[in-house]
């Protein structure tokens with residue numbers, strides 16, 4: 001059996017060093033906003049080549065806090081792809097703003113720069129490009145539009161740890177491609193904690209200072225509150241674990257790329273639509289997402305042969321009950337993607353044999369099985 005993701009195996013190489021880090025925190029007597037959080041913030045800012053990193057409780061909070069810190073008028077609009085993950089959309093709503101959906105690029109499944117301009121209204125204040133599946137959105141035209149219309153750009157980098165983008169601002173890492181970025185270190189991400197964790201990266205000093213206060217009751221000095229803040233602190237234990245795992249992120253991403261390359265070269269089933277291959281080296285390959293017109297049948301076929309898969313994601317945001325106000329809208333591209341996408345196993349714990357077996361199983365599907 002090849003599970004879609006076995007986190008115990010993914011974390012096995014760190015077993016000893018994580019135990020040591022946890023013991024260090026347990027023995028320190030200091031558990032919230034201390035040396036470990038500061039150290040990880042510095043390391044992750046250095047990794048992303050940004051001036052600041054602020055640790056928070058999770059990825060949803062990271063995105064929400066940036067949007068709140070920008071203090072746009074209530075009901076200002078934020079442009080986001082119609083196939084975005086629900087948390088990206090929720091962050092807009094939770095900040096008192098209005099998500100405006102635009103259809104994704106049909107080849108990359110990412111925010112389509114050519115569709116943004118039509119969605120801009122006098123109420124538009126920000127663009128939220130989600131680097132879905134580990135691939136950076138096309139940030140050069142997005143930033144150009146943002147500059148022209150005076151909009152802020154918030155990257156959702158929760159799936160893109162270590163991804164890079166070659167744009168007109170040279171070769172940069174995800175998290176350093178807009179005005180600010182929200183990160184998640186949910187256990188299944190490319191850089192995952194052993195619990196919930198998140199962060200914001202930015203080069204904006206004033207924004208960083210405000211978010212540092214917002215995550216801690218709106219206070220930058222104990223018992224003095226400048227903003228209506230929240231409690232969204234990254235804790236010392238998760239920060240210490242992330243510091244153990246960060247140095248191996250690039251190596252793990254390289255392994256992900258090798259597996260992705262094998263899939264791209266090896267999968268020959270004509271009913272399987274592969275992801276774009278042109279950014280192999282820049283993509284963080286958080287997920288390897290293919291499309292199949294008989295998605296559920298395809299998943300069952302693989303499951304019966306011991307291969308676990310997942311679906312990212314089965315229901316588009318505007319079809320969720322939580323967003324029933326959007327139910328009358330039609331986004332045919334997003335809807336088709338949500339009907340057809342399947343994620344194959346892709347993580348550093350997979351062996352070469354696992355990958356070969358998955359490729360062979362998919363290639364040997366008969367025409368009838370595909371139908």
Ligand SMILES: *Cc1c(COP(=O)(O)O)cnc(C)c1O
Pocket residue numbers: 058059060061085087088130132156158159183184185186196197198
């Ligand atoms: C995981 C994820 C989030 C949310 O992160 P949490 O830590 O689970 O709150 C947001 N956006 C995207 C694209 C994600 O994959």
